């Protein structure tokens with residue numbers, strides 16, 4: 001993490017506070033549209049938090065989300081989650097997230113998501129935190145995650161996610 005990246009993060013945090021109400025926002029990068037990035041409020045010391053958004057590829061070439069990074073997390077990973085035999089299982093997406101031409105890909109609770117590992121302190125509802133997305137072809141874009149209330153928009157319970165996650169990946173102690 002460079003110093004300028006850190007500084008940008010601090011500015012982003014302040015902007016988020018002054019903006020007051022968090023607005024759902026969309027971002028554009030070439031032919032890609034990143035829709036409504038969000039995450040959930042955390043408590044201090046929480047080992048991991050999921051982050052979600054949609055990616056629409058309006059172009060005629062496929063692309064791929066290959067890496068994610070956030071100054072508020074020790075590390076960020078792309079994960080998939082599936083229920084197998086009634087047990088929630090997580091795995092890192094080693095090849096990233098494919099975004100076929102013309103397709104919309106959803107990162108959402110219960111499915112693919114960004115995992116923020118070791119979020120610093122507590123993320124508070126209404127706050128905005130930066131997330132940098134790097135695509136194979138389109139390059140890099142920085143978006144702001146809106147921090148929603150605990151359990152907000154949860155298509156699947158947040159607790160299930162975190163519990164399954166801790167068991168499968170041991171994010172609390174691992175790197």
Ligand SMILES: [Cu+2]
Pocket residue numbers: 079080090113114115165
């Ligand atoms: Cu995960």
